[in-house]
Amino acid sequence: MFGDYDMRQYITRRLLLMIPILIGVSIIVFFLIASIPGDAIDAKFAQSHLTPQRIAQMKAMLGLNQPVWKRYFTWAGNAIQGNFGFSTQYNLPVSTVIHTFIWNSFILALISFILEMAIAIPVGVYSATKVHSAFDIIFTIIAFAGISLPSFFLALLLQKGFSVDLGWMPLDGMQTIGVTMTPVQRFADVCQHMVLPVICLTMEGIGGTMRYVRTSMLEVVHQDYIRTARSKGLPERIVIYKHALRNAAIPIVTFIGGALPGLFSGALITETVFGWPGIGKIFLASIDQRDYMFMMGYVMLLALLVMLGNLLSDVLYSVVDPRIRLK
Amino acid sequence: MKHKNSAKVASLALAACMLLSGCNGGKAANSAAGSAAQSGSTSSHAISASDGQLIAATSNKVPAAAATRKDTVIIGVNGMENTFNPLYNENSAVQYVINAMVSSLSQNDSEGNIIDGTAHLTISSDGLTYTYKLRDDKFSDGTPVTANDYINYFKVLYDKSYDGPDDPSTVPVVGKEDYTNGKTKDIAGIKALDDKTLQIKLTKVNSSAQYQLGSSEPISTKKYGSLIKQGDISGFKKLSMINYVGDGAYTLTSYKAGQAATLKANPNYYDGAPKIPNLIFKEVAQGSELQALATGDVDVEPDISCSPDNIQIGKTDKNINMWIQPALSYGFIAVNCKNPLFSDLKVREALLYAIDRKSLIKSVYGDYASVLNCNQTKISWLYTDKGQKTYDYNPEKAASLLKEAGWTKDSKGNLTKNGKQFSFMFTATKNNPVTDVLIPMMINAYQKLGIKMQAEYVDGPTMFNKHQKMTYDMVFMAWMLNADPDDSFIYKTGGAQNYSGFSNPAIDKDYQEGLSAKSKDAMKAAYTKVYQQINKDLPCFFVYQRDDCIGFSARLKNFKSSSYLGFENNLQNWQVG
Numbered sequence: 001m002f003g004d005y006d007m008r009q010y011i012t013r014r015l016l017l018m019i020p021i022l023i024g025v026s027i028i029v030f031f032l033i034a035s036i037p038g039d040a041i042d043a044k045f046a047q048s049h050l051t052p053q054r055i056a057q058m059k060a061m062l063g064l065n066q067p068v069w070k071r072y073f074t075w076a077g078n079a080i081q082g083n084f085g086f087s088t089q090y091n092l093p094v095s096t097v098i099h100t101f102i103w104n105s106f107i108l109a110l111i112s113f114i115l116e117m118a119i120a121i122p123v124g125v126y127s128a129t130k131v132h133s134a135f136d137i138i139f140t141i142i143a144f145a146g147i148s149l150p151s152f153f154l155a156l157l158l159q160k161g162f163s164v165d166l167g168w169m170p171l172d173g174m175q176t177i178g179v180t181m182t183p184v185q186r187f188a189d190v191c192q193h194m195v196l197p198v199i200c201l202t203m204e205g206i207g208g209t210m211r212y213v214r215t216s217m218l219e220v221v222h223q224d225y226i227r228t229a230r231s232k233g234l235p236e237r238i239v240i241y242k243h244a245l246r247n248a249a250i251p252i253v254t255f256i257g258g259a260l261p262g263l264f265s266g267a268l269i270t271e272t273v274f275g276w277p278g279i280g281k282i283f284l285a286s287i288d289q290r291d292y293m294f295m296m297g298y299v300m301l302l303a304l305l306v307m308l309g310n311l312l313s314d315v316l317y318s319v320v321d322p323r324i325r326l327k
Numbered sequence: 328m329k330h331k332n333s334a335k336v337a338s339l340a341l342a343a344c345m346l347l348s349g350c351n352g353g354k355a356a357n358s359a360a361g362s363a364a365q366s367g368s369t370s371s372h373a374i375s376a377s378d379g380q381l382i383a384a385t386s387n388k389v390p391a392a393a394a395t396r397k398d399t400v401i402i403g404v405n406g407m408e409n410t411f412n413p414l415y416n417e418n419s420a421v422q423y424v425i426n427a428m429v430s431s432l433s434q435n436d437s438e439g440n441i442i443d444g445t446a447h448l449t450i451s452s453d454g455l456t457y458t459y460k461l462r463d464d465k466f467s468d469g470t471p472v473t474a475n476d477y478i479n480y481f482k483v484l485y486d487k488s489y490d491g492p493d494d495p496s497t498v499p500v501v502g503k504e505d506y507t508n509g510k511t512k513d514i515a516g517i518k519a520l521d522d523k524t525l526q527i528k529l530t531k532v533n534s535s536a537q538y539q540l541g542s543s544e545p546i547s548t549k550k551y552g553s554l555i556k557q558g559d560i561s562g563f564k565k566l567s568m569i570n571y572v573g574d575g576a577y578t579l580t581s582y583k584a585g586q587a588a589t590l591k592a593n594p595n596y597y598d599g600a601p602k603i604p605n606l607i608f609k610e611v612a613q614g615s616e617l618q619a620l621a622t623g624d625v626d627v628e629p630d631i632s633c634s635p636d637n638i639q640i641g642k643t644d645k646n647i648n649m650w651i652q653p654a655l656s657y658g659f660i661a662v663n664c665k666n667p668l669f670s671d672l673k674v675r676e677a678l679l680y681a682i683d684r685k686s687l688i689k690s691v692y693g694d695y696a697s698v699l700n701c702n703q704t705k706i707s708w709l710y711t712d713k714g715q716k717t718y719d720y721n722p723e724k725a726a727s728l729l730k731e732a733g734w735t736k737d738s739k740g741n742l743t744k745n746g747k748q749f750s751f752m753f754t755a756t757k758n759n760p761v762t763d764v765l766i767p768m769m770i771n772a773y774q775k776l777g778i779k780m781q782a783e784y785v786d787g788p789t790m791f792n793k794h795q796k797m798t799y800d801m802v803f804m805a806w807m808l809n810a811d812p813d814d815s816f817i818y819k820t821g822g823a824q825n826y827s828g829f830s831n832p833a834i835d836k837d838y839q840e841g842l843s844a845k846s847k848d849a850m851k852a853a854y855t856k857v858y859q860q861i862n863k864d865l866p867c868f869f870v871y872q873r874d875d876c877i878g879f880s881a882r883l884k885n886f887k888s889s890s891y892l893g894f895e896n897n898l899q900n901w902q903v904g
Contacts, residue, residue, distance in 0.1 A: 038792035044417060050494050051816075051823040061490050090409050090584070100584050164622060171624050172615065177587045178399045178607050275612050277585030285406075290788055 006325070011315065018307045025303045026076065026296070033295055034068045040088040043289045062088070075296060084300075085293035089286060094297035098279065104174060105266035105278035108194065112201035113259060120206050121252070124213025128221060128248075129240055139210060146207030155200045155273035162196060169196050172275030197274045201267055212255065216248040223247075246320070253320050257313025261305035378437040378706075378889035379652035382638070384881035386645035390623030393880055398604045400883065400901060403611035403625035407588060411568035411579060413544050414483050417492035423629070424588050424608050426895040429573040430597070432459050432477065432525075433541025435891035438708040439810040441537055445472065445574065445597070446525070448541065454532035454845040457540060459525040464574045465595040466547050472574050474519030476545035479555055481517050482506075483546070486560045498539050499530045509558060532843045534850050538811035547572045576601045576899045586610055601899040620647055620878045626903075627883065627894070631876040633695035634760065638876070646881040652890045653706050654875040655808045657699050658761060660801055660868040661794060665828035668751055668800075675865040676718070677728035681772045682765075683720040688871045691760050696873035701858040702806075702814060704872055706890055708847075709812050709854045715862040726776055734777075742777035750779035751800040754793055757784050761870075762803050794826050803870075810891055812854055813842060818866055829866035 041059045050058075059065050063074065078085060084094040127136040162169040170176065175189050220226065221244050229239045266280025279298070286294040318324040404420035413425050434444040441448065446459035464472040484495045485507050495503070502515025516528040527540055546555070546563075550572050554562035568579055574597070577590035588608045592601040611619045611628065617640050619625045631637055633651065641649040662669050662678075669675055688696040700717060703710045734744045742749040753769065755762040766782045773780045785793070793799040806817070815838035816823040820830040834857060841853035877894065879886050884902040888894035 036789070038788040042792055042795065043788040045492060050492070051496060054494055054496065058490050091415070092409060097584075104585075164618060167622075171619065171622050172612060173609070174586060177609050178396060178401055178589075178605065272612055275610060275615070277583075277610070282585070288787060 007315070007318075011311070014311050014314075018304070021307065022300065022303060026079075026300055027072065029299050030072045030075065030296060031068060033292055034071070036290065038290055039064050040290045040292065044088070075293075079296075079300070084297035087286070087291050087294040089289050089291045089294065094293050097282065097294060098298060098301065101277055101279040101282050102264055102266075104276060105271065105280060106263055108197055108201065108271070108276060108278065109263040109267065111194065112198050112205065113263060115198065115202045116205045116209055117256075119202070120209035121213050124210045125217050125240065125245060125248075127210070127214045128217030131218065136214075143207035143210045146203050146205075149204075151200065151204050151267070151269045152273060154203060155197075155270050158196050158200055159273060172273075174275075174277055193276075197267075197270050197276055200270050200274075204270075209255075213248070213252060216251050217244060220244045220248040250317065250321050253316045254313040257309050257311075257316055260309035260312060261302055264305055265302060379650055382641055382649040382651070384646045384648045387881050389646045389880055389882045390621075393623030393626060393882060396626075397903060399607060400603050400605070400627065400903065401607045401609050401625045402895075403616060403619050403628040403630070404608050405611055405613050405630060407582075407584075407608065407610060409582065409584060411571070411582070411588075412491075412564065412566065414480070414489070414493060415491040415564060420608070423893070423895045424579065424590070426575070426893065427577045427590060427606065427898055428568075428571060428575040428579055429544040430464065430575050431542045431544050433537070434896065435810045437889040437891060438706060439812075439891050440708055441541055441810070444541065445545075448537065450537065452845075454534075454843075455529050457527040457529070457536065458520075459527075459540075461523040461525065462597065463523075464545075464597045466545075466550075466572045466574050467578045467593040467595055468547075468550070468572050469595055470547060470549050470572075471522070472545045473522040473548070474525040475522075475548050477525050477543050478514070478517055478519060479546035479548060479552060480543045481514055482555050482557070483560050483563055485514060486555075487558055488560055491564075498536045499533055501528045501530050506557070512557065532845060534842055534844045535811045535813040538809070545574055577606050596899060598899045602902050603898070606898065617641070617644075617647075617878065620644075620880065623880070626880040627886075628878040629875075629894070631878050632760075633692050633874045633876045635693040638693065638695070641876070641878060648879050648881060648883075648886070650877045650879065650886065650888055651695060651874045652877070652888060653704060654873050655704055655890050656805050657702065657704065657808070657872045658803065658805045658870045659699075660765075660870060661799070661804050662827055662865075662867050663797055663800055664866060665797060666751070666800055668749060671732050672865065673728045673732040674734070675868075677725040677732070677776075678773075678778075679718050679865060679868045680721045680728065681725040681776060682769060682868070682870075683772070684718075684870055685720065687761070687764055687768060688873070691764055692871070692873050695876075696871045699869045699872040701862045701869060702818065703812065703854070703858060704808055704890070707808075707810075707812065709851055711851075711855050711858060713855060714859045722772065722775065729776060736777045740777055741779065748779065749777065750781070753780055753782045754790055754799050754802045755782060755784055756787055756790055759803070765803065765870075797826055797828060812850075813838070815842075818857075818861060827866050829864070831860065831864055834860045834864070 039059065040062065041055055041064060045055060045058075056065070063071060066074075075085065082095075086092065087094050087097045090097050123139055127139055130136055159171065163171045170193050174193050175186065176193075181189060221240075226239060226244055229243050230236075234243075264279070266278040266283065268278075268280035268284060270276070271278035271280050283295075283298055285291075286298070402423065404423060406418065407420045407424070408418045410416040410418055410421055411424060411428070413429050416422060416425055431444045432446045433441045433448060436442050443462075445464050446461045449458045449460070450456070451458075459474075459477075461472065461474060461477075466472060481500075483489060484491075484493060485500075485503050487507050487509065489495065495507075500514065500516040502511060502513075502517075505511045506514045516530075518526050520526050527536075529536055546552075551563060551566065554560070554566060556562070569581060571579055573593075576593055576596045576598070578593050579588060580591050581589045587610060590606040590608075592604050592606075594600040609619075609625055611625060611630075613630075616628045616631050617637060620628045621640075621644055631641070631649070638649065641647050662675060664670055664675075669678075684698045688698065697705070698717075699705075700712065700715050701710075729742065732744075734742045734749060737743045753766060755766060770780050770782070790799075790802055794802050794804065806814070808814075815835075817825055818829065819825065819835045819838050820832065837853055837856040837860060841850055841857060844850040844853055875890070877888060882903050884904055885900040886894060887897045887900070
């Protein structure tokens with residue numbers, strides 16, 4: 001497929017198109033952020049004894065006394081060279097801060113996503129084939145419960161039940177602190193800490209995905225070509241899983257592409273309740289602390305991921321549906 | 328003032344955003360000249376059982392998770408950042424760690440008096456020469472600490488490129504500016520008379536100098552001297568603090584962002600090698616503090632708020648001790664005195680009389696807070712309520728004061744004067760336990776007087792910004808305090824943090840008197856006048872002084888803490904059993 005000249009051209013064109021879009025996003029976001037009252041120095045030293053002169057000095061050291069457009073070009077000039085500046089919160093390069101936390105969020109989100117798909121797709125397909133059966137109704141209820149339950153409530157419930165009351169799971173954090181372990185033990189330790197947050201995230205997301213799959217399958221199952229397949233005498237299993245599912249997979253596959261940025265954006269509430277050192281909390285703190293450099297770096301990363309996700313969706317769409325020819 | 332980041336579900340607010348974290352505990356100074364400096368009481372003797380209240384654990388059975396940790400103690404903190412350099416930190420959680428890593432020249436006793444830290448202070452009778460006689464401390468690598476190591480600290484602080492949170496401009500050390508401007512290679516007023524004697528000369532008497540100078544920590548010349556170049560201290564600023572050679576009880580061995588900071592005992596610590604080999608400061612989410620303690624996840628949890636609910640939980644959980652000590656802070660309502668509505672003293676008095684502060688703090692903090700009427704904590708040796716008004720809740724008096732000020736109710740019941748209606752905006756952050764109760768109370772009370780108060784909710788930095796730019800009418804805030812009583816930067820005319828626009832030359836004079844006092848008695852006399860006058864003039868509405876609560880596991884022995892001398896300065900005697 002990728003050997004296909006049209007496809008390569010298409011992807012290249014989309015990638016090139018991303019550049020002006022990213023530039024546009026960076027301008028809008030930069031100016032929006034700059035318009036929030038207060039800056040990093042205000043946030044850090046609001047209640048310190050520093051004199052106004054000293055505060056002015058420190059703002060000057062960070063370039064905060066310059067006009068916004070000038071600050072933008074300084075940032076952009078550095079960003080193109082891969083330097084996203086220093087986080088005022090952490091006194092570390094923005095890329096380092098992101099790198100420290102984002103993979104924690106990623107593994108949590110990835111495992112949850114895989115689990116979600118692994119459960120939602122079979123359940124959704126089966127529900128669609130046995131519409132209005134007991135199975136279907138029960139899982140519909142579960143799905144809506146999952147969608148409606150606020151994430152912090154679910155997280156706290158899981159934490160209280162399995163950790164505080166039963167003691168089966170660790171309370172919070174990514175690993176047990178204060179104990180030396182071999183790499184294998186450490187791996188098992190992290191996995192154990194992941195259990196509750198993953199259950200929480202999966203339960204939140206599974207409802208929507210299940211319904212989505214179910215709806216998509218239902219639409220396909222009533223098509224004429226499915227009736228044709230049945231009338232040809234094909235086993236029901238083949239009809240559903242080979243013919244129906246492959247067609248229903250089209251919207252599902254594009255849905256996967258759209259989930260890409262979500263894997264890196266961190267689940268703020270779940271991570272906070274479970275003390276998981278993810279990027280969601282860091283990002284919220286950076287807004288609060290007016291950590292401009294971090295905000296810009298992270299938002300640009302997300303923007304890039306959103307566009308890559310869209311591209312991935314479109315490409316997968318054409319892969320799964322031979323009728324589509326990307327232009 | 329140190330400050331804490333707390334990024335949580337909407338509520339920065341809280342005591343957190345305003346009660347930004349604690350100041351470092353070690354800034355304190357001894358009595359000036361004349362009266363002999365207090366003899367070297369070490370930190371552990373300076374704390375007594377009466378410095379606070381202990382709700383003791385009744386059982387020694389601790390959760391299994393904690394019991395198996397025989398050589399490690401875990402302390403819960405929230406919101407650590409990677410700023411472990413003592414001269415560049417203003418994060419309260421990290422300050423705990425720093426206090427365990429380095430020691431300062433002076434410490435404070437439970438009333439805020441200066442006592443010996445790593446040195447004994449003598450001040451000359453003219454109040455201009457401070458002589459610190461160092462004791463025999465050693466760095467963690469075995470090198471003895473000398474006076475030159477302390478001079479390094481000042482070389483960083485006074486350097487032209489220093490951009491940290493400490494303000495070097497407040498202590499008038501001889502030759503400071505010349506060093507900053509590069510005119511001299513050394514700071515003329517700071518000399519090492521010998522290895523164990525540090526002498527600092529001031530250009531004029533300053534009673535706050537002892538507190539600020541006393542908080543200096545030594546920087547090993549042997550290891551880091553080469554990083555401190557005049558005009559360029561970036562090498563020191565960027566130094567990784569892992570395995571930093573300090574003279575404190577512990578050394579930082581690792582830091583995992585968002586998770587924990589791990590330290591190990593310093594065998595060369597002056598007061599003896601700590602009995603607990605490993606110390607860990609672990610991130611605990613806000614709201615989970617008691618839970619973490621109850622499950623044995625942590626052994627010490629310093630950030631428990633003294634709400635009646637928490638105290639109850641602490642009492643019922645048999646293996647949790649709760650140590651309650653007065654917080655070094657006060658909550659107050661900042662009032663924009665430049666607003667014509669509030670510029671009349673009678674009006675401010677009326678507005679304060681209309682607030683039932685006793686009921687407010689009773690409902691928020693139960694018995695663990697009290698009404699405050701001036702700008703000093705009640706445990707300070709300088710505190711006095713002599714000659715001060717108590718402004719007890721009195722809505723009738725409020726009404727009559729407003730009338731005297733020329734405000735009358737119109738036909739609709741609104742308070743008006745010269746055709747202008749009395750109406751203003753109260754700016755607050757969401758989910759703050761105090762303003763959640765205070766604001767409805769005020770709206771109600773003022774409505775009865777015919778005053779229309781509205782509330783707007785913004786986030787922390789926005790609120791601070793409004794406060795600083797003086798575009799607010801009223802906000803609820805808290806000031807953190809430390810042993811240095813000089814808060815003139817808030818209340819004097821044109822003070823650096825005077826965001827109320829308040830001005831009274833008499834108070835300015837009293838502050839000046841306090842600063843140039845050469846004896847404890849003179850200081851006390853001057854500050855008594857300051858507190859009396861501020862109490863009378865109401866530049867802001869003082870609301871409360873509350874307690875802090877530190878929870879610790881029943882398995883931890885020899886835990887000692889006081890408001891001015893936090894537990895993290897006394898780790899070497901801790902034992903688990």
